[in-house]
Amino acid sequence: MKNNIVTWNDKKGLLIFGEDKKRSQSKKYKRIGYHLVIKEGVIDMDNSPFLVRCKGCEKNIKFNVNECLIYLENYDSSVIKKREEESLTKPYETLRNIIDKNNCVKTYNKKEEKDKLYNERIELIDNFIKSEADFIKILKKSIIERELHDNKRKQVHIIMDNVKMKSNGKKRGGRSFEYIVLWLIEEELYRNLKFFKVSLSYLNYTVYES
Structure with a gap:
């Protein structure tokens, strides 16, 4: 330089x-x-x-x-x-x-960071949700989605969080952690708002190297 x-x-x-x-x-x-x-x-x-x-x-x-x-x-x-x-x-x-x-x-760089965060969320969805293809498609496209519906604007939003719970203790040379994945999905059509929550928990087991 x-x-x-x-x-x-x-x-x-x-x-x-x-x-x-x-x-x-x-x-x-x-x-x-x-x-x-x-x-x-x-x-x-x-x-x-x-x-x-x-x-x-x-x-x-x-x-x-x-x-x-x-x-x-x-x-x-x-x-x-x-x-x-x-x-x-x-x-x-x-x-x-x-x-x-x-x-x-x-x-x-801000756009790159935003895209990186988006891709990380999509990866979480792909890894931890095992469901019908249509539901996966909705989750992927609903982070911020707008479309015309009977000449009225429809908005669907998804809020996603991945919560790491306490360790379940050491077992057989490793440690397991419990995670909870939460979704809050909102749908708005002509000022009518409806929403529902989706959640699941999963265990991640980490083996310590000897």
């Missing part, structure tokens, strides 16, 4: 720049880097900004004098090539493009 800078938008939507320095000992972040800030002056969104190293701010994790080190975001971040110009760091993209790219990365 010698010729690159890392950039991301923080939780407040503020643009952050970092220059890689060394490996991090943190379990959450992989790298530590120098905090870069935009040089004071007129900010032009359609030009590449001049960046300088921060001399110290509330983001500093080392509290060194005249040096500001920060954790580099390794999930919702973009890596951009840089160049040195007038002894200053300058990314090869406009400020506007950098902000847009960071927003796109964050949006994409």
Whole structure:
């Protein structure tokens, strides 16, 4: 990452720049880097900004004098090539493009996380519900489903939870746990709401390796 800078938008939507320095000992972040800030002056969104190293701010994790080190975001971040110009760091993209790219990365990752959660729930349904194919199909499509029914909108929602109960104790070199899977299925048609609950329990037996 010698010729690159890392950039991301923080939780407040503020643009952050970092220059890689060394490996991090943190379990959450992989790298530590120098905090870069935009040089004071007129900010032009359609030009590449001049960046300088921060001399110290509330983001500093080392509290060194005249040096500001920060954790580099390794999930919702973009890596951009840089160049040195007038002894200053300058990314090869406009400020506007950098902000847009960071927003796109964050949006994409949120969608990926949502899809992952959806797939995990579907897998639970497939693994723990052994029923007719039509019922499985309803559960899969009813997480959020809308359809036209006699020119009226029908909505079906499913709320699913998987509760781990207390251990049933050690048996034959292993331990068994009881789980309860709960579904609350709501159906709304022209403001008429009806719902029903489905639940089942199952045992999971884990064998300890010797």
